[in-house]
Amino acid sequence: MKISSWAVKRPISVFMVMAVIILLGGVSLFKLSMDLLPKMNVPIAVVSTQYLGSGPFEIENMVTKPIEEAVSTVHNVKRVSSSSSEGISIVTVEFNQGTDMDFATLQMREKIDLITGFLPEDTSDPMVLKIDPNAMPIMVLGISGYDDLSKMQEIAEYQIKPRLERLQGVASIAISGGYEKVVQIKLDIDRLSANKITMEQLTALLRSENINLPGGEIKEDDDKILIRTTGEFESLDEIKSLPIMLPTGKKVTLSDLATVELNYKEIEEIAKVDGKSSIRITIQKQPVSNTVQVSNLINKEIQLIQDELPDIDIEAAIDQSKFIKSAIMNVGTTALYGGILASIILYLFMGNVKTTLVIAIAIPISIIATFTLMYFSGITLNLLSLGGFALGVGMLVDNGIVVLENIYRYKEDGYSAFDAAIRGAEEVAMSVSASTFTTVAVFLPIAFVEGITAEIFKELALTISFSLLASLIVSLTLVPMLCSKLFKNQAEKPLSKNRWLLLFNKFFNMCSEKYSEILQWSLSHIRLIVFITLIIFATSLSLAFFIGIEFFPSFDDGSFTVDIRLPYGATLEQTEKIVDKVEIVLRENKDIERIFTNIGGGDGNLNLYGTKSNTATVNARLMSYKKRSTSTEEIIDDVRNRLSKIPGATMSISTISSTMGFGAGSSDVELEIRGEDLEILKIISQDAINIVESVKGTREVKSNFIDGRPQMEVKLKRDIASTYGLTTAHVASSIRNILTGITATRFRIEGRDINVVLTGEDYLKNSLSSFKLINIPTPVGINMPLEQITEIQYSQGPSTIRRTDQVRGITVSANTFNRDLNGVIVDIKEKLEEYRFPNGYTYEFRGQKEQLDEAYKSLTLAVILAIFLVYMILASQFQSFLYPFIIMLSVPLAFTGGIIGLFFARLPISVPAVIGAIVLAGIVVNNGIVLIDYINILRSRGIEKIDAIILSGTTRLRPIMMTTLTTVLGLIPLALAAGDGAEVQAPLAVVVIGGLTLSTLLTLIVIPIIYSVLDDTKI
Template structure:
């Protein structure tokens, strides 16, 4: 490394060619680097889904959920097991420790389930084991509007959906909200019985008539002809005119026996855009593809579709790529602004454009070189990697400043440009390398950080590492080479502003000298003040609060509506319309997208719920509204309280929240009895709701749907020769209807549904009069065969780690998570839980505790690594210890920075503290190293300290100001997507602002104290 500058100065063409290659490869790499909001995350979660049709929640829990839970609990690396038992379905979510190979984990789960299959009910469907991949979540939702919803459904299904499915990177396309028609055959079972024919016979007849069958081959005139019997109905009229042979030998047309017509199916879902009925298209991408690239393909295809189909309107409902583009663009602009401010500081100190440009070139070249390294290591352009650029942009010039200043010093001594460049760069090469390594070394412990925190910040660490290593290479090659050609040693006539800056710096230097001289005479006072500052800043951490991760402001939120079970779709739509009216009055809202009727939860929305609805709200861009999403949400939340008859929940809709620990507040209550758990959860909800700052307090317990239970009198049914299956089938076919066949008209298929008349469903009195056919050929009313009662049980039974549980959740507003949970804990301590019941915090609180335990280890490892590198450089165990005292001073500044800015302590802030540990020691290295050089030249300790301090003040101020000003745009957080970088940048800025002046004063004092102690020990030994 010592000889690299010499080679670079003597081979300028080679250096330029290497730089050109770096620029070329970097440009190509940048064009191919995928863009995403966050790094690709590996969430080690698997789901076991098992269907057991007809079984209730209790039966599903006992017969399926419990045995599978016990089996998968023995799989390696299992962290948590959560299950949901609902009517006809069991969903078991297995969370593994971070780093688990999910391919092997899912294989082992299947093996464990295979071992217990013989103990499971015979009529269950095959259990399905799936991995949860956050990269495969829906990335875009489109809304399609037009005049005729029925024709629109056909256009979307047959013309738009296939084209979108063929796009590269699209995994699946789902449609909801349309209208479909079917052929409805409505029967009156009593009248049909009078004709001597049953619903089952009618259904079998339709299926037998509506069919095409091959009949083999025949030989005609020495040619083989394929025989094909064509019996499929060609029109609705053909169905109506179908002759039916009655038992008495007569023949009747089907339309004479039943009512036949086309009708719209009852809507399972209703989709609307700004109040206009629409069809919703939801798209998922393949996990290996990039969000922005896939979205670009969709936009291109949308433009073509809109040009071809000008009678419809396509509108973006949600699009992850929009926030990704804006966020990455904003971070890029912020990094560029930081670079400009850093270069401006260089110019003010160097007073020469040529000298400034020599160093400024290290910024873009280092960044472009980093693009190449990112491409070959599989990184992406995202908020964290670009945040790494913005974080390191001020540090990229530090090495160049040290090298250039030393070269300039040699030129002032009379060395030729070439010799000055060689000797000046070689003299500081080892120090520059050690300084860079101390900064890079702090990122190594991030590898040991477990969980989602490590997954996210590894890319930031690698980006900063790559850029700093590239900067080191540039400072030892390109800068010496350029210095030998273009460096100025005589100052030209400077601008008046530059002269004023120079005069002010000289005044600051004289003031610093006087402060340093006074401090050397009052060392006890200085150390006491430094200790007080450290203690006060440490205590301030108790005031600022804590949270797991800052909430992203994507400008979207969702309103979830839940009516009592059994409510009709029309009732839900009425409530939704009231909410839409309130939303339209809000000037900050840009779009309202409604979906009525939906599944129960994320992992298993099996079946539709007519009592559920959701509204996705898109706000205007941040600068156009001037309010944070959380403020708009709180305003809307209070307005919606006036609507009665439904549970309404308003929450921030974030596509990037997957994996960030769930809700802000999650209290999981565990025990055996569902009723007791429900009572406790209701008490907990009242307690949590009484805490200041909590919003949307709710539990995940849901009452079951009211159901009419029929109990057969087996003595009576057996006398008629009836079995349970026969009775249940008759009831289902008449009430729910059954698809007998499909009718193809104009290339489109329609279901032919046979069902009973509506009066059978209009009351219990009518329902129990349903005639049940007997083996003797007659009918018997249902009321003579059964007893009935209306009941209601739990709709879902949830379990956590094989124990029943109910979770109470809440969000927070204008308060940090830690403060809210402390208040909740204070109130819950006085709550007396029944024996055998307990509670614990889940969600972000649990994630925060896990992350902090890993990050504390990372901080300790970072400090030890930095100390070891310094000890290697100084060949001393004492001097590195002195330099490392700047680290706690920096932590003090970081804590005070959070306090002043009102930002809670979070994972990004702790990462900022780790980064800070590597940055602040550089100033100490520069200072202590020069003191040692002067001491080696026999200069007295006090004079060496003062001389080194005043001499190194300029480079220390330059490196500090370039880093701080480079981070100020990032810390201001005035753009979308800056939530992660703001705490990190604030900690680094606060640490540097406080630690730099303290380093310039405290470290020399500590150096003198240790030196005096060493002299004292030496004198004691001489006396002995």
């Protein structure tokens, strides 16, 4: 390789190149954005359609089914699911990974446009939305301080919200929990009937009076004067005194027919902070913006607002940036510790400050160069990309160590520093290049991995690849150049007089001599060594049956959410009483720092369901990771057991890692039962609940079938109604207007627009008897009591009808505790095999199980492709099919070592663990490359095969042990999983540590033996 010679001869040029790298890397690091996870493209779109006044069955037949049939014909659709609830249809379309969602949603709109004319007349236009996990709320604030909620509402609405909306990266801000001012016009229905005027007529009158319109221009001398007609209401008294001309010719004012008041709208949501009433502000960022940067801007602005408004308290219920920064800092610190440990190992082996300094300089330059490549590739700093750094820190020094050790060996042989640098670097250039390219090559098959797995691990693969390529260039340029300048021309003693270094050197020399004896003995007992190796391999492989399998490890983010649901029809006050009991339970746990409550919020992730008085969420924020003695999962299980004693509501607990897109839902286990008859599905789902509950390790077992709230069906007596010209639509509209009200116009008061709402008096909806007496105006000019033209019946059905691929279904879900997902599902399957499903009814596992199967299928293909790629690269490097085959025998040994690591660490096999196996396929061959390459070099010099094997083993023992120990020790802090977010990288680190350790120990013996046996076969 001429590059090393060039670097040694032109040190100024190398310094200039490195200066440019440092400059670009520093700027890139400053500009790199931070997120918890890589930005994910979720190929899911939702069609939302409203058909008010219709029940789930009508919605299913008249709205959902036509839309399902239309969108199913769109190209690349993977699955279509739907939910039909009272007044609303939600159709979810999942596409295959890699689909262009902009084009897909355009196709969906085209297909829906074709069937819009066949939907019911009062149906709203179907709305198509893409699911964007990057647009989830990044911050939820709780504002408290005043007992007067209306005052806090005004502060939030008119002082806080505008200032936060102006910040760069903020997309939208929603406020809830306060009182909303409204002009309420409560109409006396009897007076309206007596004066022969309707609500619709009053609504039209208010809209036509409360208006300003341009009138054009007139000329006055040489000037043009603008004419405006002004009629907007300027005061509440003006509304009250609005003149109304009756059909009888009599004129009255609005106050004669109704009570006009400036009031507060009936509260629909309640927000609390630690049990105190508050206002809730939910902040969403723009999808392309960086979470941490936007959150930093928000926090700075909040501090300024807090200084200006000292009487209020603004507390963050949810702030994703805190965990992101903590997790990234933890991973960065872990990488730093790994680098320090690697440097210590290097110093112990080399025993020289100058040699350690060379590598110490090479590591940060390689990292800085990687930052530049990350920036121009659009990679963010997140748990996975920084996990690649932490994994790569130990490997970063491998190339440098091999080059440095070889240069140092030439230096000890009497060569000048200049010649030793050139000869030493060029001699191992091929082996370090081959080892680098094999490690990089194993990440190429990631391109064939599908689903969310590819989205998550693409950045990790790129980060490791960038860092290794940077370290290769640095090791072949900067390292030999520094050696030529720092080393003296006379021979140096490799060790200082430090007692610990002398002891270590003595110990290693003893190990080297012992290794030489073991290697000689092994070459004489080949069959026994092979037999022992096979026994170790089989034993290690059998441990795989004792460790579980899961999709993705959950991480301890220090918070959790309790979702509460009461039966349909429960009032806000009833829900609040249950929430108060939940808060008491949570306050008993000393590890919970803050409690944030939202009562009456919508229960859909897309906020398409509106507010629901029977639902609530309680967010609990825990003490920092270092201040508490128990994990979030253990706290959740304790809280779950305590909450199960509270009757009257169903509750479930979730964490941020269960709702970040790793599974299709927030539960670990999702069992979908499919069939047509809802009653039979209910029976089967209840049996399934009992089956799942009987499986060890399951928690919060429930189904998503919920009985709807009691309904009162008002059916028109058509024979009587038609006599008066009444239709169902006319009667339904009149009832809705009287009970719910009509927003007639907007009234500006103190510079703020508020709604003017017309509604019937309260007594009409406070009792059934009053409701029946509502007078319905008819086209013939008379009013008919409701009870005379309708029949009233009571009914109750499902709250929601769910379908998957146009077949009805009910999903039974559960969470797991202290058991792996696959083990729980295997037990559930065994029990379901004994259950007799009726004909036409089937079951299927969805959610994390489905993604787990897809991920492992793709990753298995990736592992196989990685092995073949490594083999082909080695074959091209050695120009032989035999030597790569010998080297590749270390790969299966590495896999079993990874299994041993997971077994002793008590970690299940997960997607990060399989990624670790892919990494192993690239790095465990490095030791074999260095060993086999030097054997061939020695044999080319005329040394006999056995002597060359023994000499190569003892000579390469030091660099092999150095590279192995630096990688292993560099990963130990990551494997300990201490700190926020470390659970994600721990399985990967454990697999690499276990695999590299076992393969290295066996490679030093087995690879030379296999070489001695197969070398005579010239392939």
